[in-house]
Amino acid sequence: MLSVKGLKANVGDEEILRGLDLEVKPGEVHAIMGPNGSGKSTFAHVLSGREGYEVTAGSATLEGTDLFALEPExxxxxxxxxxxxxxxxxxxxNNMYFLKAALNAIRKSRGEEELDAVSFMRLMKERLKVLHLDDSLLKRPVNFGFSGGEKKRNEIFQMAMLEPKLAILDETDSGLDIDALRIVADGVNALRGPERSMIVVTHYQRLLDYIEPDHVHVLAKGRIIRSGGKELALELEEKGYGWIVDGEAA
Amino acid sequence: MSAATNRPQAAAAEAFAGWLQGLADGSTAGEEQGWLSAERQQAAERVRAQSVPTGKSEEWRYTGLRSLIDQGFVQVDEPLTALTPEDIEEVLVPGLDACRVVLVNGRYSETLSDLGALPRGVRIGSLRAMLASDPEALQGVLTRIAGAGNHVFAALNTAAMQDGLVVLLERAALMERPIEVIHLSVGMDAPRVAQPRHLISLGEGAQAQVIERYVSLGDALYCTNSVLEIALGRDALLTHARVQQESLNAFHITGLYLSQDANSRYAGVNIGLGATWARTDLVTRFSGEHAECDLQGLYLAGDKQLIDYHMDVRHGLPHCRSRERFKGILHGKGRAVFDGLVYVARDAQQTDADMSNRNLILSPNAEVDTKPQLEIYADDVKCSHGTTVGQIEPEALFYLRSRGISAALARRMLCLGFAGEIIDVLGPEALRDYVTEQVGERLERVPLE
Structure with missing residues (x-):
């Protein structure tokens, strides 16, 4: 699904990613953990095409297509x-108008017919049900005046509507209380499937109690320095990042 | 040296004076009314006494008159009567149910207007006709509010007014159906100026909704110099939309003079999309306490366009409230001017005034000159003002693109979101949808820069 090889990227003159390799197969959920400043968010942004990052080496392909040759959309x-x-x-x-524009842009690019208002509403209701969300957020402007939890739920709802092949969750747990975290995690779990891969970027092990990963990677100083199963996350929770990061430095 | 540099200036002044003079001497309505003739002569005198406003005059600092004068606009006295209802179908708002008044080149058209049945106490008609048939209804109202006007064009209009719209609501009259006023301009052989004069007067407790639309057939070259006087009696309520979507060859001047008695409420929304050169002066005076004046606006200016809004709101009495909220989107080489003055006299305690002007600039070649001013002489007031000039947030653009939306559509969505705050105030729904669509179409034609 996703293949990242030797990825190096700068922000300004500073090298943030220093040779990152990652293989994600269809249906897999990978957790990327690491201390602050390790490059976790940079990795997510570089893959999605945000401005302000310069890829200096390496490649990233999604189902064989070079991501770096493409615009964000x-x-x-x-x-x-x-x-x-x-x-x-x-x-x-408006949140609904935004979602409809996004969904139809994606459908159009796949050669599918654009959804009319009725079919769109139907699909929306169905997805809300799957995620156990109500429709109160939809009539409001996108994220405007939303609480932290509402914003994250809105992200998950967008994911449910747009049905991506690869979803990257960038610190989705940050700033969420335990109830909000559970709602978000339940949503993510409901969207897991054999054809959908996910990369969960997080600082804390906590989220992984709710979203069980197939693989856990530790990112430090711009590289993945250790990979393992979900037990690695527990080890990190217990010992902190110091032992791996320092071990690597020594 | 000084003689050489002064010569073009002197020539401009001469051209301006000559041009104004020619216009002020044009044929007029209601000539037989002595009271009006006197007013008009005085106005003509004022026009004669004027020198050409230059860049040094604060009123016209950012809005040059040269391009206007150079057109050599002439006043045409004969009304254009050839148009049929089919001809104006293209300028109608789909689904808008309204009592419709149509003025063609500043002259009231009986053929194209469709008033329907008017409720008791409501009169709508032509200024020219009413001056002939019932001048008493206008005496003491017409020209009272605009007075000498705040610049030469208002005086010029008073001197040369030919026709216009009159809306009179008696005490407690209620006009539920919106009144749509279509100011239609059609190109003529020579560049022509129309100087319509409009009057809306609401008696005590009366209520109405007026939608004015300035439209052109084709890319006509013309000038409109209009004055609208609005008198709101005690407790009266007027909702007023002005939507300007004229040809990009058109010149437009409007002076809107508003007088509000105690506890009256005026809610006005100005949408400025069209004309190559447009200047609007919104002037408010309160004659009673607890009156509320709400002036909102949205303007879009692109290549070959200048849009200028001047506001002059004077709080002379306590407990009145005023709001000025204008937003602008500038693209290409578009230019806009926002100049808002809120004056609070010493006795106007408990005044509540807020003024804001926010601009979104889409191109490095666009320009906005914005000047909100508060002049406060009372010591117990709540007044504020703010101005912003910004660009589209890159984060917002990226967020939309990361959802599959193209850069062009993303930008349009963000612009419409910005404009929506003003458009959403518009009623009825058919008008709101129509303006949203017009603004969207306009943004669609703006190239990415």
Whole structure:
């Protein structure tokens, strides 16, 4: 599904990613953990095409297509989805209108027919049900005035509507209390499937109590320095990052 | 040296004076009314006494008159009567149910207007006709509010007014159906100016909703110099939309003079999309306490366009409230001017005034000159103002694109979101949808920069 090889990227003059390798197969959930400043969010942003990052070496392909040759919207149409750590508030842009525009842009690029208002509403209701969400967020402007939990739920709802092949959840757990965390995690779990891969970027093991990963990677200083199963996350929770990061440095 | 540099200036002044003079001497309505003739002569005198406003005059600092004068606009006295209802179908708002008034080149058209049945106490008609048939209804109202006007074009209008719209609501009259006023301009052989004069007067407790639309057939070259006087009696309520979507060859001047008695409420929304050169002055005076004046606006200016809004709101009495909220989107080489003055006199305690002007600039070549001013002489007031000039947030753009939405559509969505705050105030729904669509179409034609 996703293949990242020797990825190096800069922000300004500073090298943040220093040779990152990652293989994600269809249906797998990978957790990327690491201390602050390790490059976790940079990795998520570089894959999704955010401005301000310069890829200096390496490659990233989604189902064989070179992501770095594409604009952000083209990557999304290919099936990449980024759940933002800080979802952007869009005053005046209605949430439903936004979702319909996004979904139809993606459908159109796949050669599918655009959904009319009725079919769109039907699909929306169905997905809300799957995620156990109500429709109160839909009539409001995108993320505008939303609480932290509402913003994250809105991200998960977008994911449910756009049905990506690969979803990257960038610190989706940050700033959430345990109830909100559970709602978000339940949503993510409901969307797991054999054809959908996920990368869960997180600082804390806590989220992984609710979203069980197939693989756990530790990112430090711009590289993956250790990979393992879900037990690695527990080990990290117990011992902190110091033992691996320092061990690596020594 | 100084003589050489002064010569173009002197020539401009001469051209301006000559042009104004020619217009002020044009044929007029209601000539037989002595009271009006006196007003008009005085106005003509004022026009004669004017020198050409230059860049040094604060009122016209960012809005040059040269391009206007150079057109050599002439006043045409004969009304254009050839149009049929089919001709104006293209400018109608789909699904808008309204009592419709149509003025063609500033002259009231009986053929195209469709008033329907008017409720008791409501009169709608032509200024010219009413001056002939019932001048008493207008005496003491017409020209009272605009007075000498705040610049030469208002005086010019008073001197040369030919026709216009009159809406009179008696005490407690209620006009539930919106009144749609279509100011239609059609190109003529020579560049022509129309100087319509409109009056809306609501008696005590009366209520109405007026939608004014300035439209053109084709890309006509013309100038409209209009004055609208609005008198709101005690407790009266007027909802007023002005939607300007004229040809990009058109010149437009409007002076809107508003007088509000105690506890009256005026809610106005100005949408400025069209004309190559547009200047609007919104002037408010309160004659009673607890009156509320709400002036909102949205303007879009692109290549070959200048849109200028001047506001002058004077709080002379306590307990009144005023709001000015204008938003602008500038693209290409578009230019806009926002100049808002809120004056609070010493006795106007408990005034509540807020003024804001926010601009979104889509191109490095666009320009906005914005100047909100508060002049406060009372010591117990709540007044604020704010101005912003910004660009589309890259984060917002990226967020939309990361969902598969193209850069062009993402930008349009963000612009419409920005504009929506003003458009959403518009009623009825058919008008709101129509303006949303017009603004969207306009943004669709803006190239990415």
């Amino acid at each position: 083209e990557r999304a149409r290919l099936g990449l989805f980024l759940a933002f750590q800080y979802p952007v508030e869009l005053p005046g842009v």
